[in-house]
Amino acid sequence: MIKLLIVDDHELVRTGLKHILSSDPKIMVVGEAGDGEEAMIKNRELQPDVILLDVSMPGLSGFEITNRIRQSTPDTKIIILTVHAESPFPSKLLDAGASGYLTKGCEATELLAAIHSVAVGKRYIGGDIAQQLALSLLPGTSQSPFESLTAREMEVALMLMQGMGAPEIAEIMRLSPKTVATYKYRVYDKLKVHKEVELMKMALRYGIIEIENH
DSSP: OEEEEEEOSOHHHHHHHHHHHTTOTTEEEEEEESSHHHHHHHHHHHOOSEEEEOSOOSSSOHHHHHHHHHHHOTTSEEEEEESOOSTTHHHHHHHHTOSEEEETTSOHHHHHHHHHHHHTTOOEEOHHHHHHHHHHTSTTOOOOGGGGSOHHHHHHHHHHHTTOOHHHHHHHHTOOHHHHHHHHHHHHHHHTOOSHHHHHHHHHHTTSSOOOOO
């Protein structure tokens, strides 16, 4: 039996996933979490074999959660399930230790196949993601400037885009404000921006964030 934890900040998504997963008698959803801090608690308590993890959530993002889980429970496998197919998300999260990467547009059969694959120690990358990763390696292919960021720098950049200041980011990431300031400087330097509004514009341009319509 594969014990699975669902981590997504949208209740409707979690409900839909539980319905899909209930069709497989070899998968048992042992819990769910709506944010990163809750995910860390549930991971310690429930010790799942596999975690389905969204990337963009308030507070701790998928990058930081992946990093912490890989350190605390290295045997736990993580499958990123997100709307983000664009570079640099797949490569950065796989480098950070995720075992699988799927978009939320994948078929239910592919999701189930991914869970079974990573549970036995394999990696699983969705077909659309694999194609994007392969194309990004071709000579002359234009890359997102965000590819130049490390996973840690990407995490800081995402939090800056949420309007967080260095002290708040430092508390979430368990770093000193000085270290966060250094990461912020590196992000700005690598992306050739000078203020957060320029960072936001670049992130929108390359699909790192999207404007939500209400």
